[in-house]
Amino acid sequence: AKTFRVVVLPGDGIGPEVVAEAVRVLEVISKASTDVEIKLEEHLFGGCAIDATGQPLPESTLKACQEADAILMGSIGGPKWGVNSKVRPEQGLLGLRKALGLYANIRPANFASDSLLANSPLKPEIAQGVDIIVVRELIGGVYFGTRKEQGVLPDEDTAWDTMTYSVPEVQRITRVAAQVALAANPPLAIHSVDKANVLASSRLWRKVVTETLQAEYPQLQLDHHLVDSASMVIVASPKKLNGVILTENLFGDILSDESSVIPGSLGLLPSASLAGAPSVKDATVADFQPTFGLYEPIHGSAPDIAGQGIANPIGTILSAAMLLRYSLGLEKYASAIETAVRKVLDEKDKDGLELRTADLGGKVGTKEIGSKIVEVL
Amino acid sequence: AKTFRVVVLPGDGIGPEVVAEAVRVLEVISKASTDVEIKLEEHLFGGCAIDATGQPLPESTLKACQEADAILMGSIGGPKWGVNSKVRPEQGLLGLRKALGLYANIRPANFASDSLLANSPLKPEIAQGVDIIVVRELIGGVYFGTRKEQGVLPDEDTAWDTMTYSVPEVQRITRVAAQVALAANPPLAIHSVDKANVLASSRLWRKVVTETLQAEYPQLQLDHHLVDSASMVIVASPKKLNGVILTENLFGDILSDESSVIPGSLGLLPSASLAGAPSVKDATVADFQPTFGLYEPIHGSAPDIAGQGIANPIGTILSAAMLLRYSLGLEKYASAIETAVRKVLDEKDKDGLELRTADLGGKVGTKEIGSKIVEVL
Ligand SMILES: CC(C)[C@H](C(=O)O)[C@@H](O)C(=O)O
Ligand SMILES: CC(C)[C@H](C(=O)O)[C@@H](O)C(=O)O
Numbered sequence A, B: 001a002k003t004f005r006v007v008v009l010p011g012d013g014i015g016p017e018v019v020a021e022a023v024r025v026l027e028v029i030s031k032a033s034t035d036v037e038i039k040l041e042e043h044l045f046g047g048c049a050i051d052a053t054g055q056p057l058p059e060s061t062l063k064a065c066q067e068a069d070a071i072l073m074g075s076i077g078g079p080k081w082g083v084n085s086k087v088r089p090e091q092g093l094l095g096l097r098k099a100l101g102l103y104a105n106i107r108p109a110n111f112a113s114d115s116l117l118a119n120s121p122l123k124p125e126i127a128q129g130v131d132i133i134v135v136r137e138l139i140g141g142v143y144f145g146t147r148k149e150q151g152v153l154p155d156e157d158t159a160w161d162t163m164t165y166s167v168p169e170v171q172r173i174t175r176v177a178a179q180v181a182l183a184a185n186p187p188l189a190i191h192s193v194d195k196a197n198v199l200a201s202s203r204l205w206r207k208v209v210t211e212t213l214q215a216e217y218p219q220l221q222l223d224h225h226l227v228d229s230a231s232m233v234i235v236a237s238p239k240k241l242n243g244v245i246l247t248e249n250l251f252g253d254i255l256s257d258e259s260s261v262i263p264g265s266l267g268l269l270p271s272a273s274l275a276g277a278p279s280v281k282d283a284t285v286a287d288f289q290p291t292f293g294l295y296e297p298i299h300g301s302a303p304d305i306a307g308q309g310i311a312n313p314i315g316t317i318l319s320a321a322m323l324l325r326y327s328l329g330l331e332k333y334a335s336a337i338e339t340a341v342r343k344v345l346d347e348k349d350k351d352g353l354e355l356r357t358a359d360l361g362g363k364v365g366t367k368e369i370g371s372k373i374v375e376v377l
Helices: A015-032 A047-053 A059-067 A089-099 A114-119 A167-182 A200-216 A227-236 A249-260 A314-326 A331-345 A366-376 B015-032 B047-053 B059-067 B089-099 B114-119 B167-182 B200-216 B227-236 B249-260 B314-326 B331-345 B366-376
Strands: A002-011 A036-042 A070-075 A104-110 A131-137 A158-166 A190-194 A222-226 A243-247 A270-274 A293-297 B002-011 B036-042 B070-075 B104-110 B131-137 B158-166 B190-194 B222-226 B243-247 B270-274 B293-297
Touching: A002 A015, A002 A047, A002 A059, A015 A036, A015 A070, A015 A314, A015 A366, A047 A089, A059 A089, A070 A314, A104 A167, A104 A249, A131 A167, A131 A249, A158 A167, A158 A200, A158 B200, A167 A190, A167 A200, A167 A243, A190 A200, A190 A227, A190 A249, A200 A222, A200 B158, A222 A227, A227 A249, A227 B227, A227 B249, A243 A249, A249 B227, A249 B249, A270 A314, A293 A314, A314 A331, A314 A366, A331 A366, B002 B015, B002 B047, B002 B059, B015 B036, B015 B070, B015 B314, B015 B331, B015 B366, B047 B089, B059 B089, B070 B314, B104 B167, B104 B249, B131 B167, B131 B249, B158 B167, B158 B200, B167 B190, B167 B200, B167 B243, B190 B200, B190 B227, B190 B249, B200 B222, B222 B227, B227 B249, B243 B249, B270 B314, B293 B314, B314 B331, B314 B366, B331 B366
Parallel strands: A002 A036, A002 A070, A070 A293, A131 A243, A190 A222, A190 A243, B002 B036, B002 B070, B070 B293, B131 B243, B190 B222, B190 B243
Antiparallel strands: A104 A131, A104 A270, A158 B158, A270 A293, B104 B131, B104 B270, B270 B293
16 A cells, blocks of 8 residues: 655644544545555644744644645634734745745635535626636745835835746746646636736736747637736626636735635635646556645634634545645545535535535534545545 | 816727716816816827827826816727737826826725616625725835846846835825725724735835824724735625725725626726825815816726717716816715716616616616716706
């Protein structure tokens, strides 16, 4: 049996609760299968790490992550370590992304089950069929450019940040988007988003995306949108952006959050942050090129409901499915989890179990959802 | 009678058609009132100016604008002067904003009439009662910082832009937001949006907004949102952001476009770009401090429907109302126009005329809407 090492970072707030259910799912797969063994090891990260060690990303956690095949994370942060604290959980997250070279953030926004349309803020005819995957560049742009704080000389009364991109940075994220597009059948369209009518970095972005796809993936459809226009289309007619939205770090931060509210609950959505282009189509253990990655639900640590056992673990469980797909090459188990999740969410008249946590207007607890998914699996 | 000079820039596409109706409204007010005379003069700007003079903002147009009390604009741009052209209409717009010091962009997103709820992409219970005014800083930030294009040495393969803000720039836009908030009774809440967990310019922004309001407008409510979170809230529960959204140039570009689709048609919404803080509360000609400004509908030049006489002129007519309010101190005529617009849009059982252009699913033409508004006035 092939052995994989997965680092688990439960984090803060509801993090430990939702991660526990995803861990159960991974353990079941590890035990039930004869071909793989998944070794899970927990480490401190985020606010709990600050409390224990003074740092959000302790050296020992970083080392464990560097030696692992993949990372499963819960959520970090909370009012205890707010904007006015010197040391904050987000610094650990940005540091981890950079240290591990996690340049590609993949965030699907789609309905795990059409039964959830009632939870969308959009009218059903607008929301139904939305199937967007945001591919966001994660370790470049204005997040990691040179900056100057207010109070620093010269020009004490001025602060600035630099939004910078290089050709290779845009090439590699474009290839990730292309691989994601090609994993679907037929391949997805690519919608590149920038602000090329104003920004030099966006003009480089647009040029490199266009040239890279033309040279390496001429079969893929590509169009370009300005970020302001894209933010309108996501609300007014999101299906026009079905496929892959390919964009830089800051725009991806904004647009992925915006599109993630369409499916009705942040609690449902997973994400992957990869250190390379995924190779998934018809993956078999033989031809698969594993990609190191960190997987986490898109929701925050929700301190208001932490400890109550009512958080939705589905975003984390679907993140574990992405982990199996992209980092371990276990497509069959990934799909099996997604099918089980759909079964648990679907309405009874669609042959589902119709189980819903509080965020979806239901009363079912975190553990019960986890148990049912394990049972269906 | 007091005389005002208003420069009219019809622009491209549907610009001339919608501006013509707003001009009629202003002419009616000028003729009917004994206390004011409004002198209107048209100038070339945008794509049509490129065709005629080679430049989007000819010297003579800029001079006329500098000597006027206010500017009414249609819309500019079109495929003829696309992203690959050397000279583009948007350059004229950015140049005009900078040359005239138009640092404060004000964009309301609200329902001119509840009769329009059916046109919103959001569910009625989420959309009803949305009343957001975006106050966007318009001549700072990454739009006007130093930048380097790809192909320029050193580092030919890199391009960058600088997002920069100074204390006085943030102070003055904060005062505009405060004045807008105070013009309502009770005063509106202020929601400042930034990305202070990552950007130095946002940390300056947050600090200066907080200090300015505490010192000068302690009676106003203030909270802070991260831009990614704000972009979610605008879709999921926009009423939480009712009041004034105060934000920097790039975030304002994105969030104002995002919120503008809530009322169902871009054709309905006006905007103002001011060179000073507005003074409007109970404005009388005596105590009013006029603010120079440029007024335009938020929609684009819509070349696909240009020349057909079907464009919605209401966004431009409401822009003329803002012009009367902020630049001429004629609050009573501004409100009269807004009341007339509501009457024309309202359903018949609400005592309205229920007239709708194509963007709202109706068949009424541009001129007919203009005539009815003039008639009601
Ligand atoms: C916490 C914050 C720094 C982070 C980001 O902006 O990248 C978060 O919003 C995200 O999207 O993961
Ligand atoms: C045309 C473009 C440069 C402009 C901007 O980004 O400011 C437009 O989107 C706007 O909002 O007026």
